[in-house]
Amino acid sequence: MKKGMLVIGNRGWIKTEREIRVAISTNEDVSNKGAYLNLMLQLNKIARHAKGVSVNKTLPQYYNHMDLFCRFVADNYNLKVLANIQNKHLVDYVSERQSEGKSASTIKNDLAAIRYFHDQIPNPRYQLSSNQILSENYNEFHLERRRFGGVDRRPTELEYQALVTLAQQSNSPSLALIIMLCREQGLRVHEAVRLSRVDAEKALREGFLTVKGKGGLIRQIPLQTQSFSVLQDAMQQVNRGEKLFVLRDQKAHQVIQRVQDFIRNNRQKVLDPLNTRPKGVEITMHSFRHAYAKEQYELFIEKGYTEGDARLAVSKLIGHNREDVTRIYLAE
The missing domain is CATH 1.10.443.10 (Intergrase catalytic core)
Structure with missing residues (x-):
């Protein structure tokens, strides 16, 4: 940590660059290693100064949710800048998490974490819509558990x-x-x-x-x-x-x-x-x-x-x- 840098609370849960690099080298689930590393370093910078939620409970959970999202957008969109997150990334990520069998509550926490960190970005390129707006504009976006299996995605x-x-x-x-x-x-x-x-x-x-x-x-x-x-x-x-x-x-x-x-x-x-x-x-x-x-x-x-x-x-x-x-x- 640079001398004089203000860090609110104990944030030892933030992964160091070395820890991220080691994880990348040993985790085959990360394909676009360069883009993922860039996103995580940006996330770390935001996380060091983020406020508005519990530093010892909520923020570490949000950080972990965001870590998984960074892997997804790096691999699937070659996204390199967190400020470029947009609605289509959220919609596709929800579909991915649902296909993994994640619960509605877990996915809602995913979205809460993404929106929280997006709100901390000084000049985001896009505004992220609410879950209600996304469900109105994207037929494949739904969070009700009873409807998780209700979308036919098959090609003919x-x-x-x-x-x-x-x-x-x-x-x-x-x-x-x-x-x-x-x-x-x-x-x-x-x-x-x-x-x-x-x-x-x-x-x-x-x-x-x-x-x-x-x-x-x-x-x-x-x-x-x-x-x-x-x-x-x-x-x-x-x-x-x-x-x-x-x-x-x-x-x-x-x-x-x-x-x-x-x-x-x-x-x-x-x-x-x-x-x-x-x-x-x-x-x-x-x-x-x-x-x-x-x-x-x-x-x-x-x-x-x-x-x-x-x-x-x-x-x-x-x-x-x-x-x-x-x-x-x-x-x-």
Whole structure:
């Protein structure tokens, strides 16, 4: 701490730059490490002087909530300045947290923390709307627990195939392979991007794709028929020991950003009038996990599983291991 710097109360819960760097180096859940570090250093500067809430209770909790949000906007938006937080970031973060099975109270605390720190920024570029305004303007934004699973986010098969075709015809045809793996195997985009040639060889040999998900949770997913050819195609482009989709001069977060931008830039071109999504709910990379979950659930039901057992089986495939989380993906 610089000499003469005024710090209100004991704020030992603020992570030092060294602690943040160590966490980044050991946590594979953080893809865009540079942007995340920048955001956390900005957050620290604000947190040292923030006031209006309990320094020893509420503020540390808000800091932890904001830490998670910084990871999200760094990885998904390459956001580098906290002053540029806007409504779309909140809406997408709520969807992400709901898909993780977080409770309404937890998500409301997320939003309270984000708004609190946003209010501490001297000259924010955007104003953040209230939860009520967000719910009126964004169909996918809702906080009532009873409605957590009420939004169908799935793309139709027509939309999925059209996006794959556009990706194949683009300057980065490997994006099509990433999209297909996320749809056919129910992967998070960062899980697909992290796959190496060794992972692909093992999957083709064993018939199961081994994935390291959030929190280091490892799961094995039966390899779908189409995924065999997807992995084989991806392997042809790289040498043994290399990542399937991240070139030597690239960072994983750059590839993640590229595929997410591709979906955002092209989803309006492939809209199927027969899609079942509520108005305003757009296709994202996460939408393909919803489609996978629904498809696998129906297959388990056909095999004679009870609804509860089918939901639990699906939750394990998508890396949650909680039956109630599957309800969110099924839009029940």
